[in-house]
Amino acid sequence: MSLLGIGCIGLGRMGSIFTRHLSGRVPGAKLVAVADSAPGLAERTAAELGVPRWFEDYRELLAVPDVDAVVIATPASTHADVIAATAAAGRPIFCEKPLALTLLECDRAIQAVERAGVPCQIGFMRRFDAGYARAKRLIDEGRIGDPVTFKAVGRDPMMPRLDYARPEVSGGLIVDMATHDFDMARWLMGSQVTRVFTEGGTLVFDDLNSVGDFDNAIINLKFASGALGNVEVSRNAVYGYDIRTEVLGSQGAVMIGTLRQTPVLLLTREGGQHDVVTYIMERFGDAYLAEIRQFVDVVRGMPATGPTIYDGRSATEIALAATRSYRGGWPLTLPLEGGASI
Amino acid sequence: MSLLGIGCIGLGRMGSIFTRHLSGRVPGAKLVAVADSAPGLAERTAAELGVPRWFEDYRELLAVPDVDAVVIATPASTHADVIAATAAAGRPIFCEKPLALTLLECDRAIQAVERAGVPCQIGFMRRFDAGYARAKRLIDEGRIGDPVTFKAVGRDPMMPRLDYARPEVSGGLIVDMATHDFDMARWLMGSQVTRVFTEGGTLVFDDLNSVGDFDNAIINLKFASGALGNVEVSRNAVYGYDIRTEVLGSQGAVMIGTLRQTPVLLLTREGGQHDVVTYIMERFGDAYLAEIRQFVDVVRGMPATGPTIYDGRSATEIALAATRSYRGGWPLTLPLEGGASI
Amino acid sequence: MSLLGIGCIGLGRMGSIFTRHLSGRVPGAKLVAVADSAPGLAERTAAELGVPRWFEDYRELLAVPDVDAVVIATPASTHADVIAATAAAGRPIFCEKPLALTLLECDRAIQAVERAGVPCQIGFMRRFDAGYARAKRLIDEGRIGDPVTFKAVGRDPMMPRLDYARPEVSGGLIVDMATHDFDMARWLMGSQVTRVFTEGGTLVFDDLNSVGDFDNAIINLKFASGALGNVEVSRNAVYGYDIRTEVLGSQGAVMIGTLRQTPVLLLTREGGQHDVVTYIMERFGDAYLAEIRQFVDVVRGMPATGPTIYDGRSATEIALAATRSYRGGWPLTLPLEGGASI
């Protein structure tokens, strides 16, 4: 069987991870084209990785015949447009999360994908992490009974660049970070979120105020099943990446997450000391690789089991509601009306 | 120096712990009288522990001259009355949490204590736990910078008896369980709570509905400092007592709690297995002892550093607001008006 | 039932722990007399704890009629004499480990106890620790199949006083520290030790050489069952008390031990940090109490299940052989000839 030709649009932080994975670590696929609007970036990436074709305008990439499928890692605000164009070109789509920054854009992307009838997988890579996957399995097997409460902590160790933090670019704190947790909430609890209430604030990085973002939020969730939840996101966990999730059920609980990068304990007069997760790829590198492998498998005919474009919309919707709840000081009920934005 | 004579009023679950501690484990004190309105209970307790005086009516205990100080472990709904009578009798008071079930009662108790000028310590024993105390010290030393978010989980492994679960007896889920967490919130964060919002429900033990109680709640907190918080309480952690607290600061975080009773790991084909905390006294037995020791020290002249009657009122106030928020579906702002009840 | 009157002989470090436990924490018993040859020590202890009788000569204590049973915590080199006198006085005996420093002394003590027909329990308190007890239960239940290897680490955080370290006083490093581990080896493995080989040295505290002691030893064990073992003892774990044991079986393994005193984790830019066990009573305080409670129960008629004087002899025998192996550089086969000393 010949190799599946992949084109990658967007070569920033996430794009550089996907292109490296696609250069030899994804069986059955090869990277055949890259595109990025930043002058010179696509050319440099192509040279470095030995990719035959490169473009500044992604629409040219979509016209290359041996681009069999497309990975999209452009800024979130452009996702809807790029998805629409890729779908119109008949190419299966893998798109980094979040799907989009408004429900209007989400629905535009969905419409294009439905019309074209192409697969569209969203980059909620935690579903492919061995830890989260094991937890899902344990829950599905009934090991904890009925899920009752969902708890998630998602903490990053540093302030993002201000131009990225702008809500119109990244969606702001909640859309940018908590969509991962909202996808886990829906996936692990097996139920939709019906109400959110957010407390938040700019508590450490005052500069974020200047672009309309903030650095900490604690979001209460209510599920259709009656279950409860809470998600905390923070930008100031100076000690490292701290990603933990737990589900309490009627017969037990499951907890996912680690605070250690290497299994080394140093014992001195100051006590016991271990390292922390200072590089997100140490924690989730395998999951980022696995999600692309699954995408390639799906395009080549395996049944799709990953997060869909509808999962992408749901996570964005919860994030928009949670952001609005923070701004308004009131609980919000879901679903939101169709055109909701931040 | 002669021994301080202690009278203990209320000989139920908590009372039996305090009386046992006072029978030989508290330097400088001796248990000289016990009282409980349940027929025969005081007499049996006195016989078992060798206590010289016992009563069914606690007012008789207050009249005994060698009762130098009083420990109150009666049902919460009676605390205000017993405190008022004890204060009127001029005796220093240690009262198990929660202080009372309404703000009216809290204020009546406060008034009586202020008028009598006696010390009044509330049984928030976590302040005396070596773990929480170490965390408090680390925060006060600035090791995590400014506190930014507070998280607490307080899970019990079983449904309470229905007659105890009634809100008019125990205060219901939040007053009964989360007052410990609210006291930790105020103590560790060094700030007052100004807003609460609760999601909750009866998700496992349907019988609780019949007495107006529920089994799970997730409570968002906002502090006067701008900091954020979340407290989860649950009655259905079938795996054991799960009491965990964490504070994220601008320069680090501190986490308190353990899920293991003994340091034993069993490794078999099924994986690694450890026990859990199935008896709350395994986790907090030393703290229950330490709080009584401190109370005795204070009565004998040491400066008071434990939780005061005002701390007791604040925890009750937050719990009342959180319970109302659950019933109403809206955030509530603190302080509540004076006469607030559940 | 009247209280059992206990006399305590030896009021040093261990004696002060036992006397405090016997002052109110041991149901059914009361401390009625104390003795120590150090001028003034018995008198001070008696005054502090309210003990009615005190002596410098322990033989006077043995003549007090209401001394129903005796706890011996004198230096190990005197154990045989004190046991013999106590047995001759017809009193049940609890003796701190090690039983004695030579096999001759061990056998003299055994003879006296057998002749008098009194119970004699040795202070191997780990058998009463909740962790070790749980491990023993798991092994006895067959959870790990047949025991195959035994591993123990016993590390102390500081150099002992030189006058204590002398082999003729404490028995030296191996007798002083590893007898606990040898008792665990025999108890958990359910088999006798038949061969030992020791590597050791004075690697950190050179002063120990001046009294003939050393600070580190690693001891290989062979059991009658064919199983293997290794015990490491060290005096220079500056980070705290580090007591760990593990048994590998044909169907699994069990590990006992903790490196943390409080369940607190501090997370900063330097990583995660927890405390260590800096006070042995934080780890084994409950076990020291439980062994005395069991002794009292046995004297009052409960069946004896704790370590016997024969267990005491076996641990000393292994320790003597291991010490000789270190000095000789050769493996030693057990049993040793009758009169063996260090």
Add this chain to the structure above:
Amino acid sequence: MSLLGIGCIGLGRMGSIFTRHLSGRVPGAKLVAVADSAPGLAERTAAELGVPRWFEDYRELLAVPDVDAVVIATPASTHADVIAATAAAGRPIFCEKPLALTLLECDRAIQAVERAGVPCQIGFMRRFDAGYARAKRLIDEGRIGDPVTFKAVGRDPMMPRLDYARPEVSGGLIVDMATHDFDMARWLMGSQVTRVFTEGGTLVFDDLNSVGDFDNAIINLKFASGALGNVEVSRNAVYGYDIRTEVLGSQGAVMIGTLRQTPVLLLTREGGQHDVVTYIMERFGDAYLAEIRQFVDVVRGMPATGPTIYDGRSATEIALAATRSYRGGWPLTLPLEGGASI
């Protein structure tokens, strides 16, 4: 710069890992030829991985001009011959551990390598594991003072195939498994091993007796520095791969190892449960990749820092001495005479 052409000799368990790594995950290198004497295996591997050249006779591989360097993963008993031929062909060598099964073979390989002047790296991949590397760094920085004791546990979850277990094929239990630990001992302690004493036995898998192997060993070590050590290897850790190492120093200790594969904790009425390391590649996969990357870097001109052929000889020598000590029941002093074998 053109890619370094790698030939891989030996395509069994380890060879299949190396060839997969060399197919796209090692920057600067490409796999250009494979060889294995098993009929059809090289051909199948070449087809699967797209390798242009394949051979049954490795000497043909050595004659291919674009084979710039060679990875050897043949049975240990053939290492010396293959190394000698590869060195004679002037190719840089990476050879899986153990270097050889006799000192005579070790010395023959060393002579060939020295004569040819080619680099020769031995596959002690733990040196490239993030955990062990961090521990080495902490020790080198003086964080634990002077190393005093070394402890290692290396347990495998299953009996090897009998034809592999034969001492003349794999070297037997100690050579096969403990050479990793002996390399860590020398590397982390910074000192040579001067004496060994082994207790061992066939305690679980009786079939091993039929080929002259055994399943458990506990090996005492003495270092030239005076430091002490102990290594336990076992084939019957049915719960998974259990690889742990610790070094106690004069100022602290460092511990390396993990018993968990995913960071998931399941809590039920049976307690807390986590998985274990059931696939060695989950624990050391990155290290196996890193050692090959380093080898390629060295061939391309970077300074060599990995384990040398002399390190390979030292580990084999300790293993031979330890195996003999087990058979003889006596301590053995190192260095062994030149021609030592098992």
